Amino acid sequence: MLSDYRIPAEPYYRPVGDEVALFTAACAARLPMILKGPTGCGKTRFLEHMAWRLGRPLVTVACHEDMGAADLVGRWLLEPAGTVWRDGPLTRAVRHGAICYLDEVVEARQDTLVAIHPLTDSRRMLPLERTGEVVPAHPDFLLVVSYNPGYQALQKDLKESTRQRFGALAFTYPEPSAEAEIVAREAGLDEVMAMRLVRVGTAARALVAEGLAEGASTRMLVHAGRLIAGGVGFAPACALAVTTPLTDDPVLLDALAAAVAAQAA
Amino acid sequence: MTAGERRRTATLRALWGLALPIATRPSPAPGDPPQRPAFAETGVTLPHGDAPARRGDDRLAEASLAHLGAHLVHGGERFAPGSLKPAQVALVSLIEDARVEALALRERPGLLHLWRPFHKAGPDDARTATGLMARLARALLDGDHDDPDPFVRKGVALFRADRAAWTDPALSRRIGDRLGNDLGQMRLPFSSRSYTVEPAYRDDHSGLWQADEAGVAPRAEPAPGDAPAQGVAAGPAVEAAPEPGRVWLYPEWDHRIGCARPDFVTLREEAVAAGRGAQAPGDPALAAALRAVQPRRLVRLRRRIDGDDLDLAAALDAAIHLRARLAPDPRVYVGARRRADAAPVLLLVDASQSTADPVPGEGIRVLDAERIAAANLARALDAAGIPFAVRSFRSAGRRDARIGRIKDWHEPPALAVARLAGLRPGLSTRLGVALRHAGRAFPAGEPGTLLVLTDGEPADIDVYDPAYLVEDARAARRALAARGLAVYGIGLTHGAGASLARIFGRGRFVTLRDPGRLSRHLARLAGAA
Ligand SMILES: Nc1ncnc2c1ncn2[C@@H]1O[C@H](COP(=O)(O)OP(=O)(O)OP(=O)(O)O)[C@@H](O)[C@H]1O
Ligand SMILES: [Mg+2]
Numbered sequence: 001m002l003s004d005y006r007i008p009a010e011p012y013y014r015p016v017g018d019e020v021a022l023f024t025a026a027c028a029a030r031l032p033m034i035l036k037g038p039t040g041c042g043k044t045r046f047l048e049h050m051a052w053r054l055g056r057p058l059v060t061v062a063c064h065e066d067m068g069a070a071d072l073v074g075r076w077l078l079e080p081a082g083t084v085w086r087d088g089p090l091t092r093a094v095r096h097g098a099i100c101y102l103d104e105v106v107e108a109r110q111d112t113l114v115a116i117h118p119l120t121d122s123r124r125m126l127p128l129e130r131t132g133e134v135v136p137a138h139p140d141f142l143l144v145v146s147y148n149p150g151y152q153a154l155q156k157d158l159k160e161s162t163r164q165r166f167g168a169l170a171f172t173y174p175e176p177s178a179e180a181e182i183v184a185r186e187a188g189l190d191e192v193m194a195m196r197l198v199r200v201g202t203a204a205r206a207l208v209a210e211g212l213a214e215g216a217s218t219r220m221l222v223h224a225g226r227l228i229a230g231g232v233g234f235a236p237a238c239a240l241a242v243t244t245p246l247t248d249d250p251v252l253l254d255a256l257a258a259a260v261a262a263q264a265a
Numbered sequence: 266m267t268a269g270e271r272r273r274t275a276t277l278r279a280l281w282g283l284a285l286p287i288a289t290r291p292s293p294a295p296g297d298p299p300q301r302p303a304f305a306e307t308g309v310t311l312p313h314g315d316a317p318a319r320r321g322d323d324r325l326a327e328a329s330l331a332h333l334g335a336h337l338v339h340g341g342e343r344f345a346p347g348s349l350k351p352a353q354v355a356l357v358s359l360i361e362d363a364r365v366e367a368l369a370l371r372e373r374p375g376l377l378h379l380w381r382p383f384h385k386a387g388p389d390d391a392r393t394a395t396g397l398m399a400r401l402a403r404a405l406l407d408g409d410h411d412d413p414d415p416f417v418r419k420g421v422a423l424f425r426a427d428r429a430a431w432t433d434p435a436l437s438r439r440i441g442d443r444l445g446n447d448l449g450q451m452r453l454p455f456s457s458r459s460y461t462v463e464p465a466y467r468d469d470h471s472g473l474w475q476a477d478e479a480g481v482a483p484r485a486e487p488a489p490g491d492a493p494a495q496g497v498a499a500g501p502a503v504e505a506a507p508e509p510g511r512v513w514l515y516p517e518w519d520h521r522i523g524c525a526r527p528d529f530v531t532l533r534e535e536a537v538a539a540g541r542g543a544q545a546p547g548d549p550a551l552a553a554a555l556r557a558v559q560p561r562r563l564v565r566l567r568r569r570i571d572g573d574d575l576d577l578a579a580a581l582d583a584a585i586h587l588r589a590r591l592a593p594d595p596r597v598y599v600g601a602r603r604r605a606d607a608a609p610v611l612l613l614v615d616a617s618q619s620t621a622d623p624v625p626g627e628g629i630r631v632l633d634a635e636r637i638a639a640a641n642l643a644r645a646l647d648a649a650g651i652p653f654a655v656r657s658f659r660s661a662g663r664r665d666a667r668i669g670r671i672k673d674w675h676e677p678p679a680l681a682v683a684r685l686a687g688l689r690p691g692l693s694t695r696l697g698v699a700l701r702h703a704g705r706a707f708p709a710g711e712p713g714t715l716l717v718l719t720d721g722e723p724a725d726i727d728v729y730d731p732a733y734l735v736e737d738a739r740a741a742r743r744a745l746a747a748r749g750l751a752v753y754g755i756g757l758t759h760g761a762g763a764s765l766a767r768i769f770g771r772g773r774f775v776t777l778r779d780p781g782r783l784s785r786h787l788a789r790l791a792g793a794a
Contacts, residue, residue: 204279263374
């Protein structure tokens with residue numbers, strides 16, 4: 001049923017702590033999980049890896065403000081013969097036993113999110129208001145949501161009643177040697193070069209205290225690494241993939257340029 | 266802070282992760298002895314004059330910051346001068362410079378390109394003590410530079426002999442002692458009085474040695490944040506009695522008993538005369554940031570191509586078309602969208618005596634920072650076509666809370682700027698009642714935004730429990746939020762974060778020191794809203 005959502009080959013994930021064991025245990029306990037952490041630090045990759053390890057399909061929904069409950073649970077469609085119901089991604093995962101991943105969950109409106117409440121407590125079921133059906137959750141169903149606490153934005157917070165239904169794992173940028181290993185592997189670089197990129201990342205993260213909205217992600221460093229592996233110079237690769245996208249503030253761009261220059265041999 | 270100063274601070278942070286105050290000294294007048302940077306545990310000093318706007322014009326300062334950071338990160342305890350001769354002190358320092366730079370280059374190889382151009386001494390220079398020192402400094406940094414002088418060669422050989430020892434500051438002491446001796450035996454005179462460290466980006470060594478006894482001139486004590494406060498409190502804050510006229514009575518929340526005291530605070534409104542003030546620098550990004558914090562309303566849109574529910578009327582029409590074998594209109598859904606409206610904004614400005622204090626670390630009073638922020642906001646609100654009003658607040662005990670009517674909704678924006686300039690700091694900060702009264706200014710049942718500019722700590726003469734007014738303000742804020750008003754705190758300070766967080770709630774306040782950067786902070790507040 002959900003064969004398209006199965007992950008055929010092992011996605012590379014380098015553990016940074018005991019998250020693999022903890023997540024496996026939470027999954028066995030059917031505890032819905034929050035993955036929190038800054039953008040591009042490996043949350044999605046981790047979950048892909050876990051879905052592969054646990055042998056479950058992974059249904060991902062990128063949440064956004066205009067997403068309504070129907071985008072999760074399903075909607076009536078109008079067809080020549082009349083109306084037909086079509087399950088949304090959440091309902092499909094619930095029915096057939098998949099991991100449902102709500103990415104950037106705080107972007108969804110509160111009124112959309114209440115749909116997940118009956119799934120995340122002992123009821124483990126999904127009432128479809130529009131059809132009157134109650135879908136009991138398949139034993140393999142697991143709900144995982146992610147968000148980036150860095151935004152600290154006003155309306156962008158989980159309701160307490162939502163939050164307290166979940167267990168949570170906090171992700172951060174891996175420590176330098178682990179991050180260098182990841183960048184080297186993902187970008188196809190040697191570790192010395194990867195470490196220089198990681199140091200640029202560290203410098204950018206330090207600049208959050210000077211007004212940078214968010215530090216450079218592992219993802220950005222991987223992007224820069226791929227450019228370098230493809231023959232672009234260190235400084236232009238960092239400018240294109242890291243510093244220029246990161247900020248428009250000329251002062252911070254100058255400081256970032258100094259940090260890049262310090263790594264350019 | 267100028268952009269150039271911000272760049273220097275951010276550069277030190279980006280290169281070394283260090284957050285130290287950077288004091289700026291003018292470069293010496295022609296004919297005066299050259300000055301070198303200095304560092305201490307408390308901060309660094311750059312004697313290179315005002316920070317230029319462009320990074321490319323500030324290479325010397327960048328090289329200095331890279332070098333000073335290397336000392337701060339890789340240096341050890343200060344050396345004890347003991348019985349060292351001046352030449353030995355100078356050479357121990359020189360080797361220490363080379364040692365921290367060598368360690369810096371291990372993780373930051375690119376710094377070589379920053380430092381190398383400042384090293385110019387070479388074999389053609391005179392064979393004096395200071396000349397040899399400058400040549401040794403160059404040869405130690407730059408492995409490609411070959412200096413045939415035996416003294417220089419010996420120093421380089423000693424230094425390179427054991428790279429594993431580089432992490433130990435005692436190495437500098439050992440090598441410096443020996444080289445200083447050699448210099449003495451070569452009968453090359455050395456005077457610490459006339460000695461200036463070369464090249465110019467390097468520090469004066471005062472940060473390397475324990476106080477006084479050092480044969481190094483201890484100068485340029487870095488004084489963090491030593492920019493003097495400009496325009497300290499303009500005269501005593503004379504307080505005219507509030508005008509007679511209408512009074513309002515407000516409840517106040519007492520957290521110790523867990524309930525509100527009814528009719529506890531007496532509030533009056535007061536007029537504020539226009540004054541003349543400096544033109545604020547302006548903050549062009551503010552209008553966009555403001556739009557982002559505006560509340561959003563859920564609107565239902567009918568006959569849409571996608572949406573949560575079928576639009577019954579449209580679906581019926583479509584079904585009829587289908588039965589009649591006509592092409593149906595596919596727009597059969599209702600959708601919900603959030604729309605930002607131009608909801609009114611009220612700025613509530615803290616005018617209490619404590620706003621006469623400087624913003625910590627900045628040469629500007631809190632009130633002036635508030636004025637700049639408020640003036641910029643007023644301009645941006647006007648530009649964005651958002652209706653706004655401005656109020657100030659202060660108090661002298663619960664029987665005398667005051668709200669200044671700086672600008673009413675219908676009054677022209679220019680008036681806000683002029684009256685803000687007329688505001689004088691005085692009295693105390695009873696925030697809760699000010700919030701309650703400000704809330705009245707909004708039409709009932711309509712959304713709106715209340716922006717509070719303050720130095721962060723509510724206080725009043727008749728309140729001794731520091732938590733009392735914080736809790737009351739929190740209660741007032743929550744009541745406003747419950748009736749649909751968005752309330753944000755802007756703290757022109759650092760450190761009052763805890764009270765602000767308590768009053769306004771997580772993610773609903775920002776603290777800043779530089780009012781010119783408000784747009785950036787507001788944008789953060791709005792997140793990706
Ligand atoms: N621990 C890790 N193991 C392997 N790759 C990693 C790891 N951490 C980060 N990465 C790399 O970083 C990239 C971005 O990570 P990922 O897409 O998982 O980020 P994310 O945390 O989900 O970000 P967002 O919040 O923006 O969705 C991955 O594609 C991968 O290349
Ligand atoms: Mg030095």
